[in-house]
Amino acid sequence: SLRRIKASGLKLQLCTNETQATRESFVRKLRALGFEVSAGEVTAPAPAACRLLRERGLRPHLLVHHDLVPEFAEVDKTNPNCVVLGDAAENFTYANLNEAFRFLIGMEKPVLISLGKGRYYKETDGLKLDVGAYMKALEYACDVQAEVVGKPAKSFFESALAELGVPAEQAIMIGDDIVNDVGGAQQCGMRALQVRTGKYR
């Protein structure tokens, strides 16, 4: 169906909440499955966060997955004035959480940017706490509210529209998640279509 959309001349942008790897490796996985997409056709939380950091002159301390670090290669990370939190998985150690907390609590006005707010997810070896749980821990400790990048945040869909160069009224979001995909897109003025595949129940 991706091929048919492209063949018809429609512009396409994939919106994913994947934060355990760079867009490049995400695209490699898709290509291995036979989908012809490029990194530029993917909107993901990390690049959206980079854009936000640039716009606001923020220098992050990163608590993210090892494999995601390259997405932030171009970003100035000296003398941090915000914390960017992703699904860090094995990097969610006691020491790393305390370190991120100390950066936040040491700021005059703590800025916490979270690459999602999922509660948990399933892997082959069982359920895992997702980034949202750690976001809540830091929010509580520092008495701040995190800014969430990624679906269903409005700014995330605006990012995707900017990449497409298309206004919201001329775009349609197709997804399997009623909150993250359909709800988020509608809040942004887009039409949305829910497919009954993937996580649809």
Place this chain on the structure above:
Amino acid sequence: SLRRIKASGLKLQLCTNETQATRESFVRKLRALGFEVSAGEVTAPAPAACRLLRERGLRPHLLVHHDLVPEFAEVDKTNPNCVVLGDAAENFTYANLNEAFRFLIGMEKPVLISLGKGRYYKETDGLKLDVGAYMKALEYACDVQAEVVGKPAKSFFESALAELGVPAEQAIMIGDDIVNDVGGAQQCGMRALQVRTGKYR
């Protein structure tokens, strides 16, 4: 002043939120400082939690500090139907947090008991996230509300009164913390007195 209170014939119960060690080791520390107290004169979150577990037939999975584990020696921990969370410090690993989460999410009705709800505290090597932050993470992931044992919980002061064998009207709470000590005791029908020492500012 402890000696004068005891000499006057008044009954005494120390109420602490200490959860990184057993009452026995807490008392050893106090005795080394010259205070003549016994473990029976200390009300602490872990023993209060044990009482609550017994009353409700709960079998805990423990995520607590190594040094606190002996407090739960008598408690049946097979086939857990609740999680008891304390300031586990180095035990707050990614694996241990996921394990506690899996126990909770696997319960028909998750029961999370937290030995406090502090945000953070200071140690010689810097600020550390306290049990409250991890409590919020698990609360969010499992969509439950933790039951907090320890000051300022009403049940905690009731526990202390039960140990004393004295009704609330005949007891007075003396402490340096306006919320945890004074507020908690007053909610329980006790009078309270704030001293301008310790953490008082």
